[in-house]
Amino acid sequence: MLKVYNYNELSEAELEQLTQRNTDSGNEIRETVEQILANVKQNGDQALRDYALAFDKVTLNELFTGEAEIAELAGQVSDTQKEAIKTAYQNIFKFHQTQIHPEEKVETMPGVTCWRELRPIEKVGLYIPGGTAVLPSTFLMLGIPAKIAGCKEIVVCSPPQKDGKINPYIAFVAQLLSIKKVFLVGGAQAVAAMAYGTESIPKVDKIFGPGNQYVTKAKTIVQSTTVTAIDMPAGPSEVLIIADETANPVFVAADLLAQAEHGIDSQSVLVSTSKKLIEETIVELEKQLPVLPRAEITKKAITNSYAVFTDTFSVAMDFSNRYAPEHLILATDNWQQITDQIINAGSVFLGNLTPESAGDYASGTNHTLPTSAYARAYSGVSVDSFVKKITFQHITETGIQNIGKTVEILAELEGLQAHKNAVTVRL
Incomplete structure (x- = not known):
């Protein structure tokens, strides 16, 4: 189940090892991704069709789903589901809309005036994962700030389902966002298509969206070899929970499992000042995990996860800042006392009644966040990600x-x- 470590007994080398994840020491992932990038760059649409057959097990006549079929698929979504998606849309829109505001002009000395103005990135590419789980929530998280920013062209790629179509929930979100076309491409090949352009898929200026290690590697490679930018390296998902004796082990276990069910390479970490809480959480994991529909995936992720006992909150926070988690949950009634110690984290969830799932779907904050310790230098996606800030001066x-x-x-x-x-x- 969950491996348990005592912070005081860990060497510097062991701490370093614990905080590393998703490494590609043998360069196997890089080599595979480079081959995919080269193939798509050279062979365009044909390469994308070949990969759809090889990876998604579907034969595609068209590489996209158009407006008429989007409407047909969206019609399959129930009214209750539509209302839930609309509520999430409204909350996300409300939070992100506040991020657009003009900056004041500054007279640095008499007769010298400087200021900045926002301009949208013209062509953006949104990658919506669709591997072991389809994520219409990611479509909302990327599409809404792109629309608020005023991007002229929004290219959307998402892997085809077994029937060769997009998921109905993806179709409904496309309607909400007024997206007329969704390209049926996933994985590293989708990143390649948006970076180089193909006969069907336009080349974009910046690529957004989380994905597995292959998608993340493709994004980092195209950023360094083309003029196409990326939002951030956002790979397999992760959560770190700092908990004390005031935490509820039922809640903590549920949060750990919620993160683990994303995929086998996801990671859930518990750091606690209470050995009792760790023990009770492990018991809860054993109760809750077997009944999950994605139990096999979740179990593998939990096996690669762990708990760390620390003497104090301060040490727990030091460990968290070193790990630099994508999601950080402060499962304690005393969270106000430690928030000012947070240095590295993608998104933070405060108190025992704030599950990370709320941020994943509907609280309003963005769930496209830096993983694998990139939170040390990157922020999550926001409207700022979709605009350029141009400086002006007049003398x-x-x-x-x-x-x-x-x-x-x-x-x-x-x-x-x-x-x-x-x-x-x-x-």
Whole structure:
């Protein structure tokens, strides 16, 4: 079941090993992904059809689902399900809409004014996972901020289902977002299609969306070899829970399992100041896991997960910051006392009544987050991810007189005479 460690007994090397995940030391994943990228770049649509047959076991006549079929599929969604999706849509929209606001102009000195303005990224690609689980929630999380930002072209890729179509829930979200076409492509090949462009799929300026290790590797490779940017390296999902004696082991076990059911390479970590809580949580895991529909997947992920006992909250938080989790749950009544110690985390869930599932679906925050310790340097997806912030400046006659001498001196000390002259001729 869940391996248990005592923080005080761990060496530096063991701590380093515990906080590593999803490594590709033998470069097997990279080699496979590079072959896929090269094939799609060279053979376009045909390569995508070949991969659909090989990986998804479907023969595709068309590489996309169009507006008419989207409407037909969306009609299969029940009214109750539609209302739930609409509620999530509204909450996510409300939270993200507040992220658009003009910045003030700043007069840095008399006659010298500087400011920034937002411009949407013109062409964005959204990757919606559809492996062992189809995620219409991810479609909402990516599509809503893209729409708010005002992106002109939104290219959507999602793996085909066994019938060669998209999932009805994906179709309904497409309708809510006014997306007219969804391309039936998954995995690293979807990233390749959006990075290079094919006969059917347009090349985009930036690719968004989580995925498995192959998708993540493809995103990092295209970012370094093309002019296509990515949102972040967002691979297999993970949660770290810091809990004390005030936590409910039933809740903690449920949260660990909720993360583990994403896939066999997901990871759930419990860090607790209470040995009793760890023991009771393990008992709860053994009760709750067997009855889950995805028990086999979940069990494998839990086997690769662990618990750590620490003496204090401070040490627990130090471990968490080192791990830099995608999701961080503070399962304690005393969460207010430690939030200021959080340095590295993608999204944080405070208190015993705030499950990570709420953020995954409907609280309003975005669930596309940095994994594998990338939370040390990356933020989760937001409207900011879909815009560029362009700086502007304007200098008046008074301004050039005020700033001119400073620029001349700085240009001269760097030995750049033409830079100096550009100011001198104006003076």
